Amino acid sequence: MTVITLGPEGTFSHELALRLKSDTIVLEPTIHSIFASVAAENGDGIVPIENSEAGGVGETLDGLLRYSLFITGEMYMPIHHNLASLVPRDKIRVIYAHPQTHEQCSGFLEIMEVPVIHTSSNAASAIEAKKTPNAGAILSVSAAAIYHMPVIVEHVENNPENTTRFVRIAKHPGPGCRSGKCSILIDPDTDRAGLLYDLLGVFAKRKINLTRIESRPSKRGMGKYVFFLDYAISGPADEALRELEAITAVRNLGCYPRIGVPP
Template identity: 35%
Template structure:
């Protein structure tokens, strides 16, 4: 049976994304203690797939995931899940808002609830945890008036009370998750996207020349992101997503042009089906 890893413990948004990626198919969901563990187990082969967050509509890219993906050329993107993300403020039974001494959560969740925390819990200590569910588990066992920002479903799982059902600042808060693995999807079902990593030469208009190849072929870009190459100050690689599959004749011809004329390196991360909530 296929093993699908995600950032655990059970009850995280990553677990729900992994379930949606699996759909009605077979697959054992495996909770991992960190995103680094997901990548390490993919590398050793103890997981066939790993589902990781890659971008949030409020806070942008999950940089650590992009950097690890760039460092693992054997991995490919096999699927995408886009989910509405609502952070609930959960507390042990009987705890009221004015009693809360500390708020626990993943750094991304704390950032996505920044305004709420400043207005409703000003001065309360914030503590980062490995995941939202790990925060809920800690709040449940600490025997202190500590709160967790976590999925609503974590309340019943960890015997917590829902104090604020929706604490995130943006009501349309969404996160993209990628399913990673070693085997590329040859013919992804529509709607599908393709993702690339590439570098360009240090010359005027280098990035423009790359983007122009998409424009003249009317290929729609959905994201472009730069990250340090880690080779030197001012040297960057680019992550780019677009609509369509790498096997499409027009796309294939364009990728050949990019490789031969406009980029120093180019890696197709994969073409994949997108599951929208």
């Protein structure tokens, strides 16, 4: 199987694809380009969708909104960040970090009291830091090794339990499963009092466990939102979806299992 994920080499997405022993790994420069490549049926994609510290990944949610693709699996990966540099800590005058990485390491970066420049990936942080005098980068251990940057401070993440949830995306839905999650996209065509209460109520009265809900701008103007919902696979779920579809527009993003990640 060809897996398309975020590059260059040394990103957490690339590390995950390696751990899953993918047959062929294609690295794309942005999450948007991963979605476009999967939509063109060049392979399946692996993208981060949420982090325990920084929350949802906007680019991935926007990709699910824009492209008619499906989620076919989810994976959880512990995330540990490190400060790497070619100079000692007291000589660092700027630090490169991905925006999500910045959020996950905000406490440490505030203590450093140097400017933080955002990059497109952790690997890109390493590349930029190597080109800039007196620079550091927030990296994984594997990225630091790939780009030959010494780690000078380990585990700079805010929370030692820091975890990112990734999803596998595909042009076609998966075969289905009896346990796991389902994801849907709700796009309300009206704005009225009690709408969200009604939407969630179809699950609550059937005791279906909602594991995640997140709003995202619909791109159609201020105050217009879509909602991403994940729920545990349950017997009454089909009935709940039929009731939900009578209230508003719903797009099924797929039902899928959790995939174990080898250490």
